[in-house]
Amino acid sequence: MNQAPTKIDYQQSTALLRIEWPDGKQAELSAEFLRVHSPSAEVRGHGIGQETLQTGKKNVEISKIEATGRYAIKITFSDGHDTGLYDWGYLKKLCDEKDKYWQTYLEKLSKAKESRESKFIDITQLNS
Template identity: 45%
Template sequence: MPQPTEITVHQFSRMLEVAFDDGARFQIPFELMRVYSPSAEVMGHGPGQETLQTGKRDVQMLGLEPVGHYAVRPAFSDGHDSGLFTWDYLYRLGRDQAQLWADYEARLAAAGVTRDTPMPAPAAGCTSH
């Protein structure tokens, strides 16, 4: 799998630019990274347990921490910081972003919400999904 040669956080355009040693270069929107975060909070613990993320259009990246030689952990302005983005996963987000956006828009439409709908507050006393 290609390895990153350059990673640049573009705060103004809210994009993570990643260049790989195979010549590929991607600009990945922070919003796409946030709604497809590979964390249990977003992806759940198995198929069908995903939590649809909304209201993330203006999310900022507050930090980007390296994790070993295989991943980065972004800290987002909504407090989310538990997703480990491996090089393979970042490559897939960049390469497949058109399809991922289409899938996301379809899931939003199916749920009757938009990208800008605020995330619902957790139910009082609710500790499970």
């Protein structure tokens, strides 16, 4: 069984989730990073090769974090996504291999000719 973090703290102003582990390691994961690597079926699919590339999530934020038993957290994002449980093992792996996961994500975006930017237009800026 994987050990639970000793501290989880979300900084709204920077959209960073700070995590401290019993071994003393600390990590910061952006809301965008967590959203595009959600362990949900919507993102991962139901099997190998069924993953869905998440695009336009650069400005997503975390709206809510809930403990799920003693083994995971459930994160609700500002885009409404709220499925998938980040168990301690997966969360630790994301922390430990953040750079590799991020690089792979950026390569997939590039290959698909997609972007981290939202495709929605901010209509409040149209009449400026």
